[in-house]
Each structure stands twice: as structure tokens, then as C-alpha cells.
Amino acid sequence: LTLPSLDTETEEWAIKLDWNINEDHRADFRYSKSEQSTPFVVGQGTRSLSLSGYNYERDFSLDTYTLQLFSDWTDNFSTEAKLSYRDYSAVRNAITDLPAISIQFGSATLNLGTEENTHANVLETETWNGFFAGTYFAGDHAFKFGFDYENNDIYNLFGRRTNGVYRFASIAAYQAGTPNRFQYFRPAGDNIDNMAAKFAISDLGGFLMD
Numbered sequence: 001l002t003l004p005s006l007d008t009e010t011e012e013w014a015i016k017l018d019w020n021i022n023e024d025h026r027a028d029f030r031y032s033k034s035e036q037s038t039p040f041v042v043g044q045g046t047r048s049l050s051l052s053g054y055n056y057e058r059d060f061s062l063d064t065y066t067l068q069l070f071s072d073w074t075d076n077f078s079t080e081a082k083l084s085y086r087d088y089s090a091v092r093n094a095i096t097d098l099p100a101i102s103i104q105f106g107s108a109t110l111n112l113g114t115e116e117n118t119h120a121n122v123l124e125t126e127t128w129n130g131f132f133a134g135t136y137f138a139g140d141h142a143f144k145f146g147f148d149y150e151n152n153d154i155y156n157l158f159g160r161r162t163n164g165v166y167r168f169a170s171i172a173a174y175q176a177g178t179p180n181r182f183q184y185f186r187p188a189g190d191n192i193d194n195m196a197a198k199f200a201i202s203d204l205g206g207f208l209m210d
Helices: 171-174
Strands: 008-020 025-040 046-048 056-072 077-094 099-104 108-113 119-138 142-158 165-168 182-183 197-209
Touching: 025 099, 165 171
Parallel strands: 046 108, 099 165
Antiparallel strands: 008 025, 025 056, 056 077, 077 119, 099 108, 119 142, 142 197, 165 182
């Protein structure tokens, strides 16, 4: 037996717009998008085999938006301002939506259904960044000051075995529907979303230098 040939699919594109507002001010806007889908074969080994529905795909998506403004207010003073937003997701998508099932054939195992770590597996982040800096030239000195800010909203869901895991000691036990082991995890209220970690992280910093 040989593993199936699986290809990673990637799509990326970007745009940039520049605007010379006048001789003292200019702005630019950038947007980029990246998507990638990577298939994974699991449940295969020297004594194990899996059906194709047991595999999964890891889908990545990243969108970024950036706006910048550069200004020369006088011969001695200039500023730079930047605002950006990033939306990222990594989702483990099952080919099937079934319990994870394993059947023993002596010392060998056949895996089918949906792999147990793929039942609910999602990571999403939304990030805002703000930056401002001013530079003032005085003689031999260049005084620079400003601040930067970042806020991350994070959603992390890992629902292992939420579809159930069945293990059968033989094909006869599978046909009879009598597993020798069964595991089933469900959150309070039977809402998968209650298993997710949801939190935000914010950072604010300032600087002054010569």
C-alpha cells in the first residue's frame, strides 16, 4: 500500500495604493490576502491503516490592511502614523463529520470516521496595531518620540472527541455494534463554543530618544 498523493494549494495576492497629497504629506494603503490548504494523512503506520475519510485539511487564511501617513510639518519636524489590522485563522477541517472509529484485526488496526483531534479545532485572531512617531531636528540632535499600541482578540477551540471515539476489538464486534471502549467529551450546555478559550491581550508603549 502507498499513501495518496496530496497537494498543498496556496493563493496569495496584494495591492498597494500611494497618494501624494501634496509636497508635505503622502499616504499609502496596502492590502494582502493569503490562503493555504494543506492535506494531512493520519492513522497510517506499520500496523495501522486508515480510510481516506480519516484524513483532514488544515486551512489557513490571513488578511492584512495597513494605512500609513507621512507628514513634513516644518523643515525641522515630521511625523509618521500607521494603523493596521490583521485577521488570521487556522482551521482543521475534517473530510467527514463522524466519530473516530478503530477496528482491531489481530495486531493491526483500521481507522475510519473522523480523527479525534479534528472534531473541533479552530484558531482565530484579530489584531489591531497603531503607531505614531514624531521627529524634531535641532542642531546636531534628532529628538524622536511616539507610541505604539497592539490589541489581540484570540479564539482557540480544541474539542477533542466531541463526536465520540469507538474502539472495536474485532470486525465482528464492529458489525454487532459492541465497542470495547467508548469516549465522548461534551461541554456544559452541550455547546461546543463553550470549550473555546476567548481572550484579549493589549500592549501600549511609548518612547523618547535623541
